[in-house]
Amino acid sequence: MFQAYPKPASVRSPILPRLPRSRCAEHGVKTIVPPWAGKHSRFTLLFEAFAVEVLQACRTVKAAAALLGLSWDAVQTIMDRAVARGLERREATPIKHIGIDAKSFGRGQDSITVLTDLDGSRVLDVAPERTQVAAGSVLATLTVEQRQKVCAVAADMLPAYAQAVATQTPNAERVHDKFHVAKHLGEAVDQVRRAENKALQAEDDDRLKGTRQLWLFT
Template sequence: MDFTANHYAQLLGLQSPWKVTSVDLDVGVLRVDIHVNYESGSGFCPECGKACKLYDQSAKRSWRHLDTMQFATHLHSQSPRIKCEEHGVKTISLPWAAKHSGFTLLFEAFAIRVLQASRSTQAAGDLLGINWHHIQTIMERAVQRGLARREPEEVAWIGMDEKSFRSGHNYISLINDLENSRVLEVVEGREGNAASELITSGLDEKQREMVCGVCIDMSAPYINAIQEHFPHADIVHDKFHISQHLGNAVDKTRRIEHAKLQKQGDESLTKTKYLWLKGMEHLSDEALSRIKELGRCELEVSKAWYLKELFKHFWNRRDKMYAQRYFEYWEKKVATSGVEEMKKVARMLRKHLANILTYFDSYITNAFSEGINSKIQAIKANARGFRNFKNYRTRILFFCGKLSLAP
């Protein structure tokens, strides 16, 4: 028995005055119970570190530990309390577990690694033999630790973006460190207050002063919040959001025109939705000749498609000045085309042009966060729609925050 007790004391890293008093093995239910005792009349105050007299010991509690082979292993102990002259009666810190945790530190550290390596948290939970609630608390503690440890280092390039949350019209806003591909903070909503909260809790004041550029879509609440909180940053409207606006305009043009043609019994545009959404470089030979064929019919949608493709060259201009000239050339093409939806986009781009041209100073886009996007997509799919924003935030920061999570 002594040998087993010593063995477990070593595994747990326990030192005097902690002692493993007994180890019970139940082969029938594959379970090991380790009983630990505190054998000293004094201990250190968790507040000031002073050695104090032992006051009493709490009732026995249990912690789940790493399995021994396939045996579920639990640790049991009382928690000793000391009486400090200055701080009163306090529970001393236990060497094997964090405060309020039902798991030992080694178990939590292992669980975090399993969670990060697993495709789904359900699968990780099954592997570890713990339930959804336990997983959530382990992740929460890990994220709290990670955020507390995060150094306020300089972050030069920032991306801000919104994502849908739950079905319907609920949104969350994210702030990302573009250089290090990590999410810094997540808040609920996408209005002005949300943007301000996002910025101030993601970065401290000194960090905000150091930011050189912020990449965003053209939405007003974000613009206002950035002007307020980043005194030295350029706004750079995201290339990929702009492509999206152009793509949407093509799609809308197709829908309107298709409905009009159908009324006249013309089915030219039936089943062409995806044809127009792809870029030229992704089209098969067959699709390309289809587009050429439809182009001869003077359709609005093919004009829109051509204008969308034409805009791609904007991003390859040598510098700001050439880009501006190219934009003006494109703008004229849009005006003469007479395609209404494209004219709307052109007006929006004209209005924001100064902050679109800033792209040629920094070349930042939110595209790198594509990796993050697919991770967030997986988190969402995994949880089958979060009812609770807090849990969603925890998971995003757990998986995409690049935090130091281990206990």
């Protein structure tokens, strides 16, 4: 185990403790967990806390690994342990307003479902895909009491999300976020503009020609 510091200092302070260990015929070899490091970790908690700050400042794990002078797997493991510690400390406090949204990545080919605490500005859970099962799984991470006390859910306008929200949070009002409302409104306005423009052009009237941007962005 060692305490590592990022470049340019590149200073490593080795810690070589002799941790008490026992060998059991039934449970195998067991060692204690030292107060300065996590179980089976090669890094101190102090360094892992610093690594998490670097991760938060970087766009990718690869970029953080380059700054820390570690492998991608090592940094990913540090992040996984930090998330696990955070989940262990999370208290089942009432959450009045939550959000469920779909996010795309990988050139739009992959999607995830994100559950957020809107009042606390924090991500509560993430699940792959944007389906009713995904929405139900992230909502299920809240306790039954928490789900019953949710007052409103700001959700993507997917029917699958609507079904999950109605099932998991029966006392909550469903709110459409303004982005999707504006998107549907813009599509409706553009559809009417195209129909009107086609009808006017049949009468040699070009007054709506070239006005698409005017209707959509003013």
